[in-house]
Amino acid sequence: MKVYLDCYPCFFHQALNAARMIGADEDTIHKILLEVNKILPEIPREATPPEIGRQVYRIVSRWTGIKDPYQESKKRCTAQALTLYPEMKERVRSADDPLETAIRVAIAGNVIDFGSNTEFDMIDDLQSILRQAFAIDHYDAFRSTLGKAKDILYIADNAGETVFDRVLIEELKKPVTYVVREQPIINDAVREDAVAAGLDKVANIISSGADSPGNILGLCSGEFFKAYESADLIISKGQGNYEGLSEENRPIFFLLKAKCPVISRHIGVQKGSIVLMGSRYF
Amino acid sequence: MKVYLDCYPCFFHQALNAARMIGADEDTIHKILLEVNKILPEIPREATPPEIGRQVYRIVSRWTGIKDPYQESKKRCTAQALTLYPEMKERVRSADDPLETAIRVAIAGNVIDFGSNTEFDMIDDLQSILRQAFAIDHYDAFRSTLGKAKDILYIADNAGETVFDRVLIEELKKPVTYVVREQPIINDAVREDAVAAGLDKVANIISSGADSPGNILGLCSGEFFKAYESADLIISKGQGNYEGLSEENRPIFFLLKAKCPVISRHIGVQKGSIVLMGSRYF
Numbered sequence: 314m315k316v317y318l319d320c321y322p323c324f325f326h327q328a329l330n331a332a333r334m335i336g337a338d339e340d341t342i343h344k345i346l347l348e349v350n351k352i353l354p355e356i357p358r359e360a361t362p363p364e365i366g367r368q369v370y371r372i373v374s375r376w377t378g379i380k381d382p383y384q385e386s387k388k389r390c391t392a393q394a395l396t397l398y399p400e401m402k403e404r405v406r407s408a409d410d411p412l413e414t415a416i417r418v419a420i421a422g423n424v425i426d427f428g429s430n431t432e433f434d435m436i437d438d439l440q441s442i443l444r445q446a447f448a449i450d451h452y453d454a455f456r457s458t459l460g461k462a463k464d465i466l467y468i469a470d471n472a473g474e475t476v477f478d479r480v481l482i483e484e485l486k487k488p489v490t491y492v493v494r495e496q497p498i499i500n501d502a503v504r505e506d507a508v509a510a511g512l513d514k515v516a517n518i519i520s521s522g523a524d525s526p527g528n529i530l531g532l533c534s535g536e537f538f539k540a541y542e543s544a545d546l547i548i549s550k551g552q553g554n555y556e557g558l559s560e561e562n563r564p565i566f567f568l569l570k571a572k573c574p575v576i577s578r579h580i581g582v583q584k585g586s587i588v589l590m591g592s593r594y595f
Numbered sequence: 596m597k598v599y600l601d602c603y604p605c606f607f608h609q610a611l612n613a614a615r616m617i618g619a620d621e622d623t624i625h626k627i628l629l630e631v632n633k634i635l636p637e638i639p640r641e642a643t644p645p646e647i648g649r650q651v652y653r654i655v656s657r658w659t660g661i662k663d664p665y666q667e668s669k670k671r672c673t674a675q676a677l678t679l680y681p682e683m684k685e686r687v688r689s690a691d692d693p694l695e696t697a698i699r700v701a702i703a704g705n706v707i708d709f710g711s712n713t714e715f716d717m718i719d720d721l722q723s724i725l726r727q728a729f730a731i732d733h734y735d736a737f738r739s740t741l742g743k744a745k746d747i748l749y750i751a752d753n754a755g756e757t758v759f760d761r762v763l764i765e766e767l768k769k770p771v772t773y774v775v776r777e778q779p780i781i782n783d784a785v786r787e788d789a790v791a792a793g794l795d796k797v798a799n800i801i802s803s804g805a806d807s808p809g810n811i812l813g814l815c816s817g818e819f820f821k822a823y824e825s826a827d828l829i830i831s832k833g834q835g836n837y838e839g840l841s842e843e844n845r846p847i848f849f850l851l852k853a854k855c856p857v858i859s860r861h862i863g864v865q866k867g868s869i870v871l872m873g874s875r876y877f
Contacts, residue, residue, distance in 0.1 A: 322607035326604045353629070
């Protein structure tokens, strides 16, 4: 998916939010915004939002000297998500269709606000997402692709959400390669976050080789490409990976909640929808 | 109130919304955004948001060739608001405190979405605003200032809202000068909009001399200044006028709904609050 004009204000929002999260002073934030300002006229028509997002966060890191502003927040999210793990496993175990429920659990990980501090609230959120209708539901195609698949690639999104991915991976009952970012970017999962969520027990963890908030193939490593080309089922979590992979002709299923109006329009669903959607390969 | 860093993304949003409203093509919008981008590094520290907003809308006008994109929309809002006029008059007439109710009616004009197309919906909105508690309530000071006032200046905000202003002006029972913008800017009221709402029957309409979306004293005419300096009660409607006048040491009362997070923080209220607030003069 290409950068839309509606993304321009959003790049400023992202820079502001990250800089404020770090506690940067207003002078520093001003300098950061002026530098974001400089990159906008140079955005090529074929750029995807994560490519520009990556540049925006690099500017924030450079001016604040902080490489991983979300480190503590990511640890907290993972710890909170782990408290829900037994509850999620029980939901899947007792479901009429455990695979379908595990997919919903994985999407719930993309939705739940781990900032809400009681386990009770999070269970409540989980429950409502398990009931929400899919706006696009390619479950039958997913199940049939999974049935034939020998080699599954699972491209991760945020830390914390990783625990929910684990529940789905355990239900796939096939060998899975789990892809994390090479370097910290926003609250996206890196290897450390995946291990903290126990993914090393259920999948082979590799890095994409990239540090963009979303999977940009042009930035990925040879190791990633080998796994990407050979996989016969690719699961892509979240909006950022969709932005990078939406035009790909590979057997990808996108699992996400459409939180951004531009992505919602691109997919053709209402903002707030949950989606299990096969790529144009199918 | 000065421009905050949080206003930067908002200037892009405003340009996007105005250009899309006109039906500009994506190439033109792209050019507009790049020109908005150019003015950001030059924003002086002491600038107020309406000063920059004015520049943003000028860019949109220049690229699209359309000077008054909101003309039709303003006419429709005024016509819709006029259908509510008898209902508003009846509410004020039957109220325990007609002046306080008329103030609420005037704020309701700043809140109601005239896009909602049934009279029934608008009456519903009006009713709920008449019940909403003020987050800041300087009604006693307002009433006492009004009691002594000989010369009232009322600075208007949007078209449509003008009809609601008329209800309050009729309740003030004193001579009122009603200030509109000199030139069209967003959906702000110009003389034509005020006359369409019947303000010429209850007030002396003058123009501020300016075309900024909010009253910027530096841009105002001599006629405005004379009225501004001699008034012993000034009523300032809406956020844009607050942005321009918040630091002024004149007998101003701000009537507004805090819709923007930056203005809400500046005033010290929750977003969504309604406010009747005296200036630092009091």
